[in-house]
Amino acid sequence: MQDFCELLISVGEGGGIYALSALAFLLILRPTGIINFAVGELATLGAFTGVAALAWAKLPYVIGLPLVVCTVGLISLLTERLTVRPLMARNAPVLSPVLVLLGMLTVYREVGTSIFGTQNLFSPPPFGFGRVAIGPFAGASQSFLIIAVTAVVFTATWLFFERTLWGKAFEAIAINRFAAALVGINYSLAVMLSFAAGGAMAAFAGLLQSPLTSASYLMGFPIAIKGFTALMIGGAARVEGALLGGLLLSLTEKLVLRYAPIPPGFALGVPFVLLILFLVLKPRGLLSEVRG
Amino acid sequence: MKVGSILAGVLLAGAAALAAGAARADSVQVGMITDHTGDAADYTKVLEKGIELALKEVNASGGVLGKPLEFLWENDENKPPLSATKAHKLVDAGVPLIVQLSSSPAVLQAETVTLETKTPHLAPNQSGDTLTTKIDNPYFFQMGPLGSIQIKTLMAFAKTKYKRVALITDSSGLGILIKDTFKAGLQQAGIEIVSETIIETGTTDAVPQLQRMRATNPEAVFQASVTTAEMALFFRGYRQLGLTYPVLGSFNLSLPIYLELLPGMLEGVYFVDVFDPDKPESKAFIAAYEKNFKETPYSLPAYGYDAVRLVADVIKRAGSLDKEKIRQAFDDTRDYHSVIGAKGTTINFSPQDRRGFPPNGAVVRVIENNKHGPAIFSGN
Numbered sequence: 001m002q003d004f005c006e007l008l009i010s011v012g013e014g015g016g017i018y019a020l021s022a023l024a025f026l027l028i029l030r031p032t033g034i035i036n037f038a039v040g041e042l043a044t045l046g047a048f049t050g051v052a053a054l055a056w057a058k059l060p061y062v063i064g065l066p067l068v069v070c071t072v073g074l075i076s077l078l079t080e081r082l083t084v085r086p087l088m089a090r091n092a093p094v095l096s097p098v099l100v101l102l103g104m105l106t107v108y109r110e111v112g113t114s115i116f117g118t119q120n121l122f123s124p125p126p127f128g129f130g131r132v133a134i135g136p137f138a139g140a141s142q143s144f145l146i147i148a149v150t151a152v153v154f155t156a157t158w159l160f161f162e163r164t165l166w167g168k169a170f171e172a173i174a175i176n177r178f179a180a181a182l183v184g185i186n187y188s189l190a191v192m193l194s195f196a197a198g199g200a201m202a203a204f205a206g207l208l209q210s211p212l213t214s215a216s217y218l219m220g221f222p223i224a225i226k227g228f229t230a231l232m233i234g235g236a237a238r239v240e241g242a243l244l245g246g247l248l249l250s251l252t253e254k255l256v257l258r259y260a261p262i263p264p265g266f267a268l269g270v271p272f273v274l275l276i277l278f279l280v281l282k283p284r285g286l287l288s289e290v291r292g
Numbered sequence: 293m294k295v296g297s298i299l300a301g302v303l304l305a306g307a308a309a310l311a312a313g314a315a316r317a318d319s320v321q322v323g324m325i326t327d328h329t330g331d332a333a334d335y336t337k338v339l340e341k342g343i344e345l346a347l348k349e350v351n352a353s354g355g356v357l358g359k360p361l362e363f364l365w366e367n368d369e370n371k372p373p374l375s376a377t378k379a380h381k382l383v384d385a386g387v388p389l390i391v392q393l394s395s396s397p398a399v400l401q402a403e404t405v406t407l408e409t410k411t412p413h414l415a416p417n418q419s420g421d422t423l424t425t426k427i428d429n430p431y432f433f434q435m436g437p438l439g440s441i442q443i444k445t446l447m448a449f450a451k452t453k454y455k456r457v458a459l460i461t462d463s464s465g466l467g468i469l470i471k472d473t474f475k476a477g478l479q480q481a482g483i484e485i486v487s488e489t490i491i492e493t494g495t496t497d498a499v500p501q502l503q504r505m506r507a508t509n510p511e512a513v514f515q516a517s518v519t520t521a522e523m524a525l526f527f528r529g530y531r532q533l534g535l536t537y538p539v540l541g542s543f544n545l546s547l548p549i550y551l552e553l554l555p556g557m558l559e560g561v562y563f564v565d566v567f568d569p570d571k572p573e574s575k576a577f578i579a580a581y582e583k584n585f586k587e588t589p590y591s592l593p594a595y596g597y598d599a600v601r602l603v604a605d606v607i608k609r610a611g612s613l614d615k616e617k618i619r620q621a622f623d624d625t626r627d628y629h630s631v632i633g634a635k636g637t638t639i640n641f642s643p644q645d646r647r648g649f650p651p652n653g654a655v656v657r658v659i660e661n662n663k664h665g666p667a668i669f670s671g672n
Binding site: 006007119120121122129138250255267 | 334493497500522524525533
């Protein structure tokens with residue numbers, strides 16, 4: 001029983017990272033139709049700026065965390081203004097910004113490595129490396145922090161979209177951007193803010209993961225792949241889809257690693273095989289189907 | 293006026309080039325292939341600190357053949373196809389021997405050139421077991437400790453203590469290779485492997501893998517990982533699950549980066565190394581290194597330090613920069629007192645065995661107080 005409860009904490013921790021990455025994709029994808037594959041590198045920038053703020057400048061976490069999230073959000077916002085916006089203004093096909101953002105992926109990586117180097121860097125966890133046990137649920141303090149932050153971020157994002165006028169405006173753009181513009185919604189501003197929010201979510205994912213694995217220029221790719229997979233599972237239509245997709249992906253992954261009689265080295269491929277089967281059966285993701 | 297200025301510039305440039313040529317003639321230049329931008333660059337730049345220190349010492353004591361010793365540097369980016377090109381470039385520049393710091397596959401590629409051009413070639417830090425056997429190159433000399441020697445020592449240590457062990461690694465090529473080498477060594481030593489686990493690149497923790505391992509109830513764990521992130525996940529998960537089995541690791545755990553990334557989490561971990569801080573040669577090296585760089589060295593800079601001192605010794609014994617005489621001097625190297633290697637061991641080459649590292653030169657060390665502790669076992 002304790003074994004399974006420990007595993008559930010591991011599922012929550014991994015699912016939280018995947019869900020935050022999926023949310024980064026979703027926030028940009030919904031109003032713009034653009035898949036930003038540089039989300040993984042933005043997560044890496046989150047980890048690197050976290051090292052600078054928390055390990056080097058030794059800022060307290062309550063200051064360092066918002067500083068890192070805002071910095072990466074700003075980088076993402078500037079990327080939109082400088083590279084995506086000019087293309088959209090010229091009515092470029094949607095593939096053009098996707099390609100530009102793929103180029104930015106390389107730019108982020110090169111700039112990151114030229115400043116922070118290629119060696120893995122120590123990223124301090126705010127509550128140390130100790131083991132925390134709440135009843136039968138035991139794990140690292142960082143695992144509980146990831147679960148808590150993911151819950152807060154998703155609740156806040158859900159409330160924003162469901163309960164605020166701004167959130168409704170974003171939804172309106174996602175449904176029909178031309179109709180939204182006709183009723184006075186500022187599309188350009190919404191796109192800019194969606195990039196900033198997407199960058200901020202990626203920063204959360206990178207910053208929260210880095211104390212577990214250390215901060216490294218190589219950490220972005222798996223975060224992006226897992227986040228995109230989670231988004232495809234949950235569906236790209238709703239915030240809850242990103243969370244559900246992240247948790248389902250993590251649950252499958254951990255259960256396979258723990259219990260499936262599969263030779264070592266093959267276990268991580270199983271969730272992706274399941275994803276392919278899943279997409280064949282439910283191509284629009286879980287929650288899109290619910291919404292109809 | 294303008295033409296005059298250009299002519300003056302050309303003449304000045306020519307004079308500068310001649311001066312540089314003269315400076316080169318006043319020194320002994322040896323080729324050095326390293327990796328400054330590839331995936332081994334983080335390691336070679338540490339090795340190069342040992343080279344810098346030894347070069348300073350050699351030249352302070354008169355250099356070689358009455359001239360200062362210098363290196364002509366080439367960056368092969370740790371890419372085998374580039375290594376051969378760089379080796380050719382150095383041979384064309386007229387160097388009498390080449391030292392190479394990049395990894396074993398890159399060294400093998402450069403060997404094709406040093407064999408063809410009959411240029412002595414020293415590999416001071418590589419642990420590939422087949423570097424002297426894949427190509428029969430009488431001009432090639434390997435001072436780095438063979439992987440098989442390191443494994444034998446670790447197994448000899450383990451055999452005295454454990455009967456049932458778990459094996460864990462990451463999904464990198466080198467990680468799998470070390471795991472397979474551990475596996476063969478353990479089987480040969482008659483130690484039962486109760487579980488084999490891989491921590492895949494990109495995962496966020498190692499809890500499921502470690503739970504699976506825990507269920508097999510091993511007496512100890514052999515850790516063969518080489519990638520930093522997965523090594524971090526292993527030790528975090530290990531502490532998180534409250535596991536207490538002894539951990540035995542490869543030379544990779546001699547890298548200080550793990551002590552920085554996982555402070556306090558490696559207490560009691562055993563790892564195989566070729567650097568014994570209690571060896572007299574090591575003590576002198578540590579003192580000089582600390583004075584020069586204000587930090588404590590480990591095995592990597594020692595490889596570079598030994599390489600330069602051996603090169604100087606070989607050229608002095610050869611008495612000239614003739615490649616054949618240098619090759620002969622390498623072959624005649626007996627009882628060379630190196631920093632690397634267990635206490636009381638020395639480097640020896642012969643035409644029959646161009647692997648200089650002593651078969652009993654590896655040591656097992658233990659991590660204490662978040663530092664690489666003393667050697668507690670050597671030999672095999």
